[in-house]
Amino acid sequence: MPLVCLSSPEGIEALCSDLGVDYTDVRILMLAWKLKAEKQGYFTQDEWQTGLKALGVDSLTKLKKALPELEKEVEEPSNYEDFYIYAFQYCLTEEKQKSVDIESICELLNLVLGVQFRPQVDSLVEYLKVQNDYKVINADQWINFLRFCKEISFPDLENYDATQAWPLILDNFVEWMREKQS
């Protein structure tokens, strides 16, 4: 298997163009997940080799063909949450970093949830950008975004109960939405 020096962001960019995929495409993230890549923008030799074996491919062309299957695999309910959490952790670039800035979170939401939950993501991203209470989002809040999309009926938000343990940011989001709607 090539020789592409993957231990660098440029390497990954090159890989992306070879695959015909934009490097901001969610499928790269899925690939990273499959490879269990630890550092954002980098694939180590080990990760690369182990991951490709898991995909059952040994050439770029085969890799390209395997991407749709990879998508399906990620979307399986048993994997999806794992992938979702992985997406967040992948953004923790500094050591001891626990939270991700709002900008990045908005992008990530678009990328990861945008297809399945477009209206929720649009509203949520809009809210995140205008609010002032939070400058970063932590893992607990992140995982609850997914839960929110899955459990709460949208856009009426009827079954949302603020007296439950939803993170405060979602309480505030719902309040903001309700005000907008009235």
Added chain:
Amino acid sequence: MESKTIDFERGWDHVYKGIKQLRRILEGLPEPLFTSGEYVMLYSTVYNMCARNPPHNYSQQLYDKYREVLEEYITSTLSPSLRGKRDEFLLRELVKIWVNHKVMVRWLSRFFNYLDRYFVDYRSLPALNEVGMTCFTDLVYREVQTNIKDAAIVLIGKEREGDRIDCSLLKNVLDIFVAVGMGSMERYEDDFEADMLRDTGAYYSRKASSWIEEDSCPEYMLKCEECLKKERDRVFHYLRSSSEVKLIEKVQHELLVTYIDRLLEKEHSGCRALLRDDKADDLSRMYRLYCKIPRGLDPVADIFKQHVTAEGTALVQAIGAASNAPGVQEHVLLRKIIELHCKYMAYVTDCFQNHNLFCNALKDAFKVFCNNTGTDSSSAELLATFCDDILKKGGSEKLSDEAIEETLENAVKLLAYINDRDLFAEFYRKKLARRLLFDRSANDDHERSVLSKLKQQCGEQFTSKMEGMVTDITLSRENHAAFEDYLRSNSAAHPGIDLTVTILTTGFWPSYKPCNLNLPTEMIKCVEVFKGFYETKTKHKKLTWIYSLGTCNLSGMFDQKTIELVVSTHQAAVLMLFNTSDRLSYSEIMDQLNSTHEDLVRLLHSLSCAKYKILSKQPDTKTISRSDYFEFNSKFTNKLRRIKIPLPPVDEKKKIVEDVDKDRRYAIDAAIVRVMKTRKVLGYQQLVSECVEQLSQTFKPDIKAIKKQIEDLITREFLERDEENPNTFKYLA
């Protein structure tokens, strides 16, 4: 006694003669009573017929004869006299024959007594008394029981309508019901009481339905009270005491329970109206009537709470709308709230007997409006200011000591209703500091008394810092004496100025911004001298100087006369610059003093633009600008020889609120950790309610603030959300 067998016929003959004699006596015929000799004979005859071996043992026959005799007596003599009689006549006759029957049974039993001793037990047969009772029951009682029950109830009905009845007759009749039960109250209860109660219920139901239409609430209640009393009397006079509870319950049900809503809600005379018109007697009656009824007081307490809440809210709004000067307005508000509190506390104590329901109703009502003052200042701040006004010099000199004590006591009571108790503590502490440090406290005793009241109400922790402050002042005085001694024995060290230093224990006192003001040399020397002294006392403590709290007496050598100026240390520092310079610009002063702009503007303003112009300013405008110039105003004079130049304090309100908010975050954080450490795993809602409970003594936490802290603790990895159940949290050791 002859101990020989006796022939049944002969024996019975003898006994029967005695029985016939007995019957004649009972009929009222002139018959001599039994002599003891005759009695003994009869007894012995029976004995002889029983205490024998068979076949001369006639116990069974005698036992049967006993019954026969009684039955014969009843059917031939007693029962006939009942027939055809009704109502009261029936009752009277029944009592009469009952008495007769009892006598017959008593005497017969005496004659046949030997049977009771052995035979009855041996054969497990009813005793003679019982037999007597059974005969009466079967032959008399069963026939007439319905009629006598009805007749008795009719009598009771008449009495209720106001007629006088023969109480002892009724009592005797009811005794029969009881006796017939033979040890159990079943006959009394089933054959009389049940219907009596039903009749009572119907009676009062009728009465109530017309009274409730016609009468006002107080009138209705008076009637109820009277009826209840009469029913109790009834029990006392002739009913059995076991009937009391059921009877009263029935009456209460018909009169009070059925119509409770209509009664309490009567428009012009119901509970609300009584409260409005201060009808203490009627309210007391209402309490008395309903306190015995389960949940009877709930609606009354509810109306009480609504009433007090409405009054309090109206009060707050009225004063908010009035256009007095702010300080006055708030003082008035608190006074009025205290008055309201005293008024309704009196209701709780006098009318409602300090019942829990009403204590809580009062508390809940006050909590509603005491926390919303409708002004910029929170009620916590208002209350602290109110206390400060009373405790400081010139605040309440016109009031007597008792009046002051009472007002303070009432003020402290209000604290129980204010949610932000910690905010009050902070404001109170700040004001206490000013009183103590600037010697503005009017009376030490009152100060200490308030602290002890606060301690009682809110716990030791609430007042520990404040008490520390008071102690510091006392200690400082002692310390000062030691300092004076030190100066005397080290005359070279004397700074040449009278110096008093108050040492404050950090932690007790509010936090003060330290400042790096450049002091004049004279003051620096003072500081050094005191430092030297202090080091002789202890090397372990560090002194930080807070000049903003100091006072200075300067001699102002004005042209006309020298006037003593009482100023703050900072003001003094500014003024003393003019000892060496005639004229200074704002920036020059700024440089020399090393103050902040904010502080300097305040200082200069107080010295050149306020009431006393110690410095003259160019240009002579009303505000300080950075291009101004200042000179010592030698032309200044005043008729007093000593004046105080006030320095308006910075508005600390915002800072105090911020400080308290910060403390609250810590408190919430600590409470969450405490709870989770014990419980390890806990649902969100329970966690919240336990935190609120823990913090309730000090303040009422905002639920959102608790949520925020939980999130913070998740980030700091003290807690985590349970994977299975997102509403549950786990403690991470």
